[in-house]
Amino acid sequence: MSEVNQLSVGWERCPWDGPDAPMSRRERAAAKGQYLASIPPAITDLAFDIPGEIAAAAEDALVEISRFDAELSAALPRADGELAPLAVVLLRTESASSSQIEGVTAGAKALAVAALNESAGQNARLVAANVDSMQKAIDLADDLSTDSILAAHRALMHDQAYARPGQLRDGQVWIGGGPTPHTATFVPPRPERVAELMDDLVSFCLRTDIPVLTQVSIAHAQFETIHPFNDGNGRIGRTLVHAMLRRAGVTRRLTVPVSAGLLTDTAAYFAALGSYRDGDPTAIITQFSRASFAAVGNGRRLVGDLGEIYSTWQQLLPSRQGSAARRLLSYLLSQPAVTVKHVQQHLDVSQPAAQRAVDQLVEAEILKQISTGKRDRAWIAREVITALDDFATRTGRRG
Known part of the structure; x- marks a missing residue:
């Protein structure tokens, strides 16, 4: 050896x-x-x-x-x-x-x-x-x-x-x-x-x-x-x-x-x-x-936090199963910032349908607008942002 x-x-x-x-x-x-x-x-053939x-x-x-x-x-x-x-x-x-x-x-x-x-x-x-x-x-x-x-x-x-x-x-x-x-x-x-x-x-x-x-x-x-x-x-x-x-x-x-x-x-x-x-x-x-x-x-703590967020969202959102707004929920766990164009492309829906989905999530206080004006507006899911930042804080990372 x-x-x-x-x-x-x-x-x-x-x-x-x-x-x-x-x-x-x-x-x-x-x-x-x-x-x-x-x-x-060279380590190709070394034993350890x-x-x-x-x-x-x-x-x-x-x-x-x-x-x-x-x-x-x-x-x-x-x-x-x-x-x-x-x-x-x-x-x-x-x-x-x-x-x-x-x-x-x-x-x-x-x-x-x-x-x-x-x-x-x-x-x-x-x-x-x-x-x-x-x-x-x-x-x-x-x-x-x-x-x-x-x-x-x-x-x-x-x-x-x-x-x-x-x-x-x-x-x-x-x-x-x-x-x-x-x-x-x-x-x-x-x-x-x-x-x-x-x-x-x-x-x-x-x-x-x-x-x-x-x-x-x-x-x-x-x-x-x-x-x-x-x-x-x-x-x-x-x-x-x-x-x-x-x-x-x-x-x-x-x-x-x-x-x-x-x-x-x-x-x-x-x-x-x-x-x-x-x-x-x-x-x-x-x-x-x-x-x-x-x-x-x-x-595991991050997964638990996201699970609680998802469950709460499902209770807050009145939309029917399979609606664009419902379909957007799981995506927000991985991408907590969206634009209408982004939603439209991800869900493969029309621009009006994407806007309706965003509006419904805003009304349910799941999304919050972070940019002003009618052009290039963006929204964030604040609870997911908080969960990710909490994860970072637990590692000692500062963003």
């Missing part, structure tokens, strides 16, 4: 020919000469001797994720024969929490409005793009490849040219430490190594002889160590987690918001990545196990 220390990154000295950025005299003195870049090991208690906790967490996924079949009353789309709610929440780790925040209201392609702040648009990239990865979970990872990155960073959307980085990046890599907290590998390392990572992800959450944790840590993109590495790395869970058959209908669990202790998460790079994968496996339990517990 391979030794754990085979996971340790190596190092190589590299010449620095980067731009002459403004810096202090101390920084300039430290930035002279060569810097050290990491050389992550994980202590029994760590492996058992990871297996328990995986069972809890799968149980939560199954619970959703009966989580809410059915509307028109279809399960209310909780997968989209949890996907959006995970995307917001995932982006928060990198300092990109957006409240539930701003994010819901951004999903309408209406006027929204930059942070909300970035989180909405993160939703698109995660959906892309989940859609491609059965065809996990470097190309599918690039497609997720393209969806995430599509309007940010500096990030080279859908392309591996062609320059050196580093984490922390100032304007050059000489004093960085961590320096990922030279760009010339990235393509081969990504192919190795994908081969590792396709293995079937490693317990799922252990494999997911190691793959995520290896991805963050490679840091294959100019920007968006954290968000795509967490997207990979959900693609792997789907591929393994652990989740079927939703994304369990694992990174919302990671948010409860980001310092421990980053320390675990450091331990992985030093050759010890146990800390990152432990962090993923804890994050999974935290995410499922929080997710």
Whole structure:
């Protein structure tokens, strides 16, 4: 069996020919000469001797994720024969929490409005793009490849040219430490190594002889160590987690918001990545196990809140079963901001019918108008916004 220390990154000295950025005299003195870049090991064929208690906790967490996924079949009353789309709610929440780790925040209201392609702040648009990239990865979970990872990155960073959307980085990046890599907290590998390392990572992800959450944790840590993109590495790395869970058959209908669990202790998460790079994968496996339990517990509260909201709405709305207004209720759980045009397209009804549905929900105090005038009016379901923001508050995230 391979030794754990085979996971340790190596190092190589590299010449620095980067731009002459403004810096202090101390920084300039430290930035002279060569810097050290990491050389992550190939992991495709490595074996992993994980202590029994760590492996058992990871297996328990995986069972809890799968149980939560199954619970959703009966989580809410059915509307028109279809399960209310909780997968989209949890996907959006995970995307917001995932982006928060990198300092990109957006409240539930701003994010819901951004999903309408209406006027929204930059942070909300970035989180909405993160939703698109995660959906892309989940859609491609059965065809996990470097190309599918690039497609997720393209969806995430599509309007940010500096990030080279859908392309591996062609320059050196580093984490922390100032304007050059000489004093960085961590320096990922030279760009010339990235393509081969990504192919190795994908081969590792396709293995079937490693317990799922252990494999997911190691793959995520290896991805963050490679840091294959100019920007968006954290968000795509967490997207990979959900693609792997789907591929393994652990989740079927939703994304369990694992990174919302990671948010409860980001310092421990980053320390675990450091331990992985030093050759010890146990800390990152432990962090993923804890994050999974935290995410499922929080997710159950969100599901309960949404169930109560849905039940109350059904009592408030006098419309008959099958009406446009009734059909809109379950959709509002996943998309709590709408326009008449949006309702018209989603329900496949005429503009007058869509307007009547909105009016009925306003009269029942389920929807509230948030924009004025007759053009580009939008409405929100305040109770759903509150439930999502409460979820975020429980993770420690601030929108």
